Amino acid sequence: MNENVQPIFILPEDTKRTSGKDAQRMNIAAAKLVAETVRTTLGPKGMDKMLVDSMGEVTVTNDGVTILEEMNIDHPSAKMIVEIAKTQEDEIGDGTTTAVVLAGELLKKAEDLLDQNIHPTIISKGYRLASEKAQEILNSMAENVTENDSKTLQNIAVTAMTGKGTEHSKSLLADITVKAIKSVAKKEGSITIVNTSDIKIEKKVGGSVEDTELIEGVVVDKERVSSSMPRVVENPKIALIDSAIEIKSTETDAKISITDPEKMQAFLDMEENMLRKMVDKITASGANVIFCQKGIDDLAQHFLAKRGIFAARRVKKSDMELLSKATGGKIVSNLDDLTSSDLGKSGVVEEVRVGDEGMIYIKECVKARAVTILIKGGTAHVVDEVKRAMEDAIGDVAATLRNFKAVGGAGATEIELAKGIRKYADSLSGKEQLAVEAFADAMEIIPRTLAENAGLDPIEVLTDLKSKHDKKIKWAGINVFTGKVMDAW
Template identity: 35%
Template structure:
């Protein structure tokens, strides 16, 4: 009988946890749904905030990417939602919660198909076909603003910024901050629109409406030595010298090795060190610099030297601030003082050091090559200012994308309902399982307006019935109807109400959510291979998996 027994074949390490089949897909869908339920209540203008405590730090936010990142999700399938939220935030800056909810809803709609035995690849194929049709229709519904006048286009950008701020902490002051955001983006090079050239500086204290925009660069006063108080704090049309050079006496000692044979020679070494630092300082002064900024430290000797000659200096300037000063003033960062001349200097209309709250700030205003701007953000609590900064970042990203794309659609769930109506109509023209899957995709799109209505305290069933009726008319007027959180009826023409969003945000959200749903549906097995404690101890540093000498077999 032994010749008929099959030998045991062990492919995986003993203790390895494996899950596979239909139950694995359903388990992944349930995990994704649990994560989406956490951020669901944050969607829309009346969305709620989440307080997340990580050690001593407390974060209050309703930004989907921020919340998911702080949750530290460990489930491998649910981590996909975190990744798509981050990609949405990096790409367009807004719509992270919508993307997360849409992906979870697509999986929720696919769950009955999986449980009934339909192969996941058929669902994936149907979803991708629905996405292709949705993107095609989205482009057809988009409104091109490229041919609008400069003033009309600016008004559109203001409306898009206000729509982005509607669901944020700054919703009550959206008109004030939308003006700051659009003005800041307008300072950038229109061909590049580099986000890093818009600085946001947080200053605790005062009202949020005390925030202001600096047409140029502003940064907090850096660490300074004695003698700084004697330096002038205001210049008109100054010559600005930008350095990546340390102006400290100790640097000469640390960068050289000198051997002496007689004690008398030590004094000559000290004199040489002083001569070197004074030579550098003298070259800077003779070149005509009035403001000296350096990424590296400027010591007490140099600080007093510049103060005696009415020159302002600041050392340890942050890299991003120095880069923005370079862009705004037209200066060039030098790594040596040799060859220093006025052509390498930058300039600005006005430099001054002012008191902002409890901090001192250096302001460079009216720069000739102003391709940068700084928003000085005020507020009471630190958590409030941090959330306000995240809100402004979303609005800035939206305005940048609108600058480039020049296409907008109506928000408030209007475009999702219109695409949903189109997909339902298309589903009637096909047969088989594809009809049900495309219908499910159309139904999943309704999660956006439904959730907006629920979070605003409205009757979501009544609102959805009204919106379906409006969109079913199929005319130009009913196309843009979405959720109205302020009106008595609960629905309105969101295009006429100036609730606008860039088309790029919706396109990226649809693509990311569908790709995430298809990726999770295609996973039918999860293998968890625990690391052995013995193997972990045996691994020497720098050589993972290789036993140390003396322990090899």
């Protein structure tokens, strides 16, 4: 080799490079650490985490994806585990902690196989085979659920909320969840479409969690623009306006020089006349309630109040879209185009005091395609945690109605999966069999964690569960409150 040849750097000189087994171990260690962080939050007896951000804001929760998002993780492999949680949250809305714990355990078992000199490609293939078999087993063991099976749907919602600060109100919140889902669900042939974005969750500090309510319509976190306007409007005709009810400013910095007081008054009169014409157009349409996405001039507010019209301004675009779905009204961008056919309807529009602030209820909407769950509670922490719990419940119930299938909890499903996958592994030859068996072993981390978090002996619990499942009791799960095996369905 020519000693005069200079080394060529394709990366910055201070770059650290890790490869081979060292890279594998580092990546697995980072992912396992993330999984261990949230593992103690799993189940009804899981613990909450207190997170303090750089601004001193405190979050207390046991919601997996919330914890991981607040942690600001930098390690690239650990970030991939966080992405698992986010994907689970986006697809279903719940099960983030379970997904992360399973991923961490699968990597732990893979590390054991690597120590036995099993090639990563073989491990990957075995895991893929086991995953496909797991899907097959899940489909065969799942119970059928219909939209009329309210009791089962409520139980699913209760399970999603268990251990998340809603213990004393689970029945009420589960009932609200199921009713909300059914209100927005649409049948298209044999398929049920549930768009969870049609369910607005609004939260306000004040009252108790028991005061949480479902509104067949929309709750807008705004107040009427003038106290002179009516507070309640029954059988309203609602205009949804996406343009400002005020005089437009010019885009150029033009200046008008007025030397005569009469001209000044004429200028003001012209502005007043323009605003009056805008209000006349609203009145001519028959509207007596308006929601404006932009501003409403003070003088226009005065004219609207004199005509007994209820008005709210700077309403969020998302709220305008929900109002359109709930009331049947059309969002109009130009007042000149507003007609009676564009107006929405509801039973009542009312401004209500919630805590120290006012909110507008648009309720009793006939065939509302958008509903609102208004969560109340004594503190901001309480309403935040209840909101997270209800989002999980909504995701689970919506997912159930999309495919009309559900499985039991309490670790029963994972034990049954492990049993089925082990049986499948016996039919394989080659080293892939070891990876499939490792996959089956990893499934048991869920009931093991449930037992550990409840202060129970995990070995004893797993032994009892396996014994019941060997007797073909497929929904045998662990009751973490009694420590006994129960029917998880």
